[in-house]
Amino acid sequence: MSDELRQLLNENKDKTVQKLAFLGWLNRQLEARQIEHLPVLVGGTAVSFYTAGNYATQDIDLCYDSIYLLPVLIENGFKKKDRFWINEELNIILECPGSETPKKINCIELPNGDRVFISSLEDIIIDRLCGFKFWEYKLDGEWAKIMLSSNSHQFPIDFQYLEQRAISEDVLDALNQLKAEFEICQLVNSDLKKAAEIMVRNQIDPRPNFLGKIGLFDDEVASLRKKLQELVNSPGNFDIDEEALAAWGTKFDLGRERMETSSPGIKTSIVYDNF
Numbered sequence: 013m014s015d016e017l018r019q020l021l022n023e024n025k026d027k028t029v030q031k032l033a034f035l036g037w038l039n040r041q042l043e044a045r046q047i048e049h050l051p052v053l054v055g056g057t058a059v060s061f062y063t064a065g066n067y068a069t070q071d072i073d074l075c076y077d078s079i080y081l082l083p084v085l086i087e088n089g090f091k092k093k094d095r096f097w098i099n100e101e102l103n104i105i106l107e108c109p110g111s112e113t114p115k116k117i118n119c120i121e122l123p124n125g126d127r128v129f130i131s132s133l134e135d136i137i138i139d140r141l142c143g144f145k146f147w148e149y150k151l152d153g154e155w156a157k158i159m160l161s162s163n164s165h166q167f168p169i170d171f172q173y174l175e176q177r178a179i180s181e182d183v184l185d186a187l188n189q190l191k192a193e194f195e196i197c198q199l200v201n202s203d204l205k206k207a208a209e210i211m212v213r214n215q216i217d218p219r220p221n222f223l224g225k226i227g228l229f230d231d232e233v234a235s236l237r238k239k240l241q242e243l244v245n246s247p248g249n250f251d252i253d254e255e256a257l258a259a260w261g262t263k264f265d266l267g268r269e270r271m272e273t274s275s276p277g278i279k280t281s282i283v284y285d286n287f
Contacts, residue, residue: 014088020124021102028065031057031072034104036126041084051076052117053130055109059140061120062133062159062167071096071105075131078108115177118167133159133167134174141183141190157190192216193226200232204239205250211236212243212252212260219264 020033039050053061056069081097090097090106097106116132131139137156144153160169178184192214199207211218218240223233243250247257260266 017088017102026065027068028057028060031104032061032120032122032128033126034102035072035128036122036124038081038084039128040126042080045083047080049080050129051081051108052114053128054114054136054139058130058136059155059159061130062136062162063155064162066158067155071107074106074108075110075113076108077111081106081108116173133162133169134177137169137174137187138177138181138183141178141186142181144190145183145186153186153190156186157194160190160194188214189216196236197227200228200236204235207236208239208243209250209252211240212250212256215256215260215263217264218260218266 014037017034017037020037021030024030024033035051035053042050051074053072054075055071055073056067057072060067060069078097085097085106088099089101090099090104092098095107095109098104114131114135116135118130118132120128120130122128137159140152140156140159142152143149144156175184175187178187192210193216195210196207196216199210210216217223218237220233220237223236224230228236243252244257244261247254
């Protein structure tokens with residue numbers, strides 16, 4: 013096994029940094045063998061990188077044909093077990109779940125000059141949104157929201173590209189929901205009126221248990237619900253249309269419809285008994 017690889021991993025105690033150091037070293041070995049097409053990091057370790065190590069994962073997922081890795085892995089003590097390549101001494105577990113290259117790729121330059129290629133932040137968000145919507149993995153939705161909020165100077169989110177990908181994967185509704193929830197959390201202490209409007213416009217659940225789940229504290233929930241009650245009582249003071257308000261009330265069973273006679277015709281209004 014390479015002494016350099018051991019040293020690289022020993023220099024870094026952070027698990028995510030260790031994995032990046034390993035991948036940078038691996039890419040250098042492939043380039044030394046004149047292999048120009050290099051692996052792209054996806055999956056949990058990519059989430060961990062984009063969330064500053066807050067996401068815990070054991071294995072390293074690569075978009076790559078593992079046949080190109082075999083000589084390097086075998087020479088350095090990796091053994092095949094099911095779909096994984098494992099080096100127990102280095103505590104590295106590697107998997108190549110697919111060889112289709114992500115649509116957009118970022119390049120991480122490490123302090124020693126090594127490079128790691130990683131699926132874009134936008135594509136990793138879309139991957140988690142798919143798990144959230146189609147497999148009902150609620151934590152995938154939470155991590156997608158965290159990554160939306162982690163928009164950094166190093167890899168700023170291209171929201172136009174993100175929305176295009178969301179449309180192509182049929183998760184635009186999930187993306188808009190999470191963006192709205194994030195905006196509400198950002199605005200609840202600075203612009204309650206706008207936060208309330210976003211809730212109604214995006215049909216967000218106003219019940220306290222849900223608001224707590226999206227990250228609001230009890231006092232913030234109370235303040236927001238008070239502002240929502242103002243919106244219900246005096247919608248004309250808010251930038252929201254009656255159809256959206258009626259749909260929101262119906263969706264969450266907040267009230268009942270009643271008909272009131274008004275000249276020259278019939279007027280529909282909403283009474284919110286359960287808010």
